[in-house]
Amino acid sequence: MNDLLNKIEKALDEYTSIPHSHYMDKVFEAMRYSLLDAGKRVRPMLTLLFAEAAGGSIENAMPFALAVEMIHTYSLIHDDLPLMDDDDMRRGKPSNHIVYGEDIALLAGDGLLTLAFEACLCEKAISAVGYEKAAKAALVLSKYAGVRGMVGGQCIDVMSAGKITRENELFEMVSGKTVALLKAASIMGVIAAGGNEKQVKAAEDYAQGLGMAFQIRDDILDITGDPTTLGKNVGIDEKNDRFNYVSLYGLAGAQILVEQFTDEAIKALDAFENSTLELKNYALKLINREK
């Protein structure tokens, strides 16, 4: 695991070391400030682990792992802006706009969003997996990151503040806001490895369970978590009048759901012939995560 994390870190650094004019110094610094040496790297880990599970290599899947982490980081930068969640701390340091200003933070997010698609379709990606798989992966990423996925879920979140009180609406919001990008991460790993449709479906099902568990644990940590360990502020949902799984089931009930959704994720792994022990252990590790 640590070896994979180091490889992701090194590749993110290399991929964002792009020659540029001095007018762009600040935006590149801002992009790298939020992207590098930060975060748990859940999404790129899923891409790499699913690539291995489907019989592929870490190296060939790496451009897609970088892409999903860049999209995730852009969403965090934009989410922290005063016009969204208005949060001043992220990944253990002041949020991007606190350091670079709102204009540069917006552009740094845009820069990461678009660079992600360049990573999927760059020369290295094409020579690793070929045009067809690279295009398929880019399509999956665009679908799950956009209005059909993460952006759609975020729209429900923004438009529904104080209004959602039913579980089916909450499920729809979380399936977009949090689950969709985890699905993209997992499916892209299978695609990069040349996996079959059954494996694509299994990766999707695993991410559905893991993503629900991940978000519900996030809701719990928003109440019980330590801001220093988490690297972000707590009490955000209450501040923003957001209904979540803890409002619905209480802390203990929500933790039971975390375990149930994790079980569902693990069951989906039966579709793979190669060992999926690391994916299983990864899901189990996230059940009691404190950050």
Ligand code: GRG
């Ligand atoms: C399009 C203007 C515009 C904004 C998009 C889509 C979006 C903003 C924000 C959604 C991002 C968000 C807060 C999703 C919730 C998912 C979640 C639990 C994120 C935290 O992920 P971790 O814990 O974070 O993996 P690290 O820092 O470890 O990577």
